[in-house]
Amino acid sequence: MKTLIVYFSYTQKTEKVAKYIQKIIGGDLYEIKPKNDLKERTNLMWHSLYLKGVRIKPDIEENLPDFDDYDKIAIGYPIWWFTAPQYVFSFLDLANLKDKDIYLFKTSIDSDGCKSEQQIAKKLTECRVHSCLDGNNCIEDDVMTWINSNELVEIDSKNADYY
Numbered sequence: 001m002k003t004l005i006v007y008f009s010y011t012q013k014t015e016k017v018a019k020y021i022q023k024i025i026g027g028d029l030y031e032i033k034p035k036n037d038l039k040e041r042t043n044l045m046w047h048s049l050y051l052k053g054v055r056i057k058p059d060i061e062e063n064l065p066d067f068d069d070y071d072k073i074a075i076g077y078p079i080w081w082f083t084a085p086q087y088v089f090s091f092l093d094l095a096n097l098k099d100k101d102i103y104l105f106k107t108s109i110d111s112d113g114c115k116s117e118q119q120i121a122k123k124l125t126e127c128r129v130h131s132c133l134d135g136n137n138c139i140e141d142d143v144m145t146w147i148n149s150n151e152l153v154e155i156d157s158k159n160a161d162y163y
């Protein structure tokens with residue numbers, strides 16, 4: 001079975017990490033793409049905060065891969081407003097990831113205190129969600145340790161009940 005590397009990226013930093021991971025462990029790439037082009041949006045910061053605030057899951061392209069072909073699924077995203085962008089939660093609603101091993105990776109300016117892993121794990125209760133790779137400045141050893149790790153994300157219900 002193969003690994004699928006799913007990612008959402010706005011300024012291509014997470015995409016770069018996704019491609020780096022692919023170079024090291026192999027597998028296929030799949031980009032989560034918003035239906036409406038975000039580059040045309042003049043006020044992305046406030047728009048994304050609004051989507052989060054009112055818990056709207058924006059439309060994404062629905063050309064999903066066949067998840068049956070994969071047993072390990074890596075999901076990468078930038079931190080937006082202290083969590084994953086709403087587009088990632090839209091993907092999680094559409095994708096059938098039951099029984100998969102999920103490996104999260106993220107990029108940010110400073111993601112200390114973010115609960116994105118727990119919030120995602122809370123949505124994926126039928127998966128094994130492994131600990132998250134910090135994609136900022138990661139090296140090959142970090143990627144190998146992360147993909148071989150059996151450490152699972154613990155769901156902190158107090159802080160992960162938002163979604």
Ligand SMILES: Cc1cc2nc3c(=O)[nH]c(=O)nc-3n(C[C@H](O)[C@H](O)[C@H](O)COP(=O)(O)O)c2cc1C
Nearest residue numbers: 009010011012013014078079080081082108109110
């Ligand atoms: C709408 C928006 C919100 C952001 N919110 C945060 C944040 O809460 N914390 C943080 O450390 N970085 C934040 N960032 C910075 C991104 O997480 C960081 O630049 C990321 O590496 C960009 O990844 P990308 O190039 O794959 O889009 C935000 C960026 C955007 C565009």
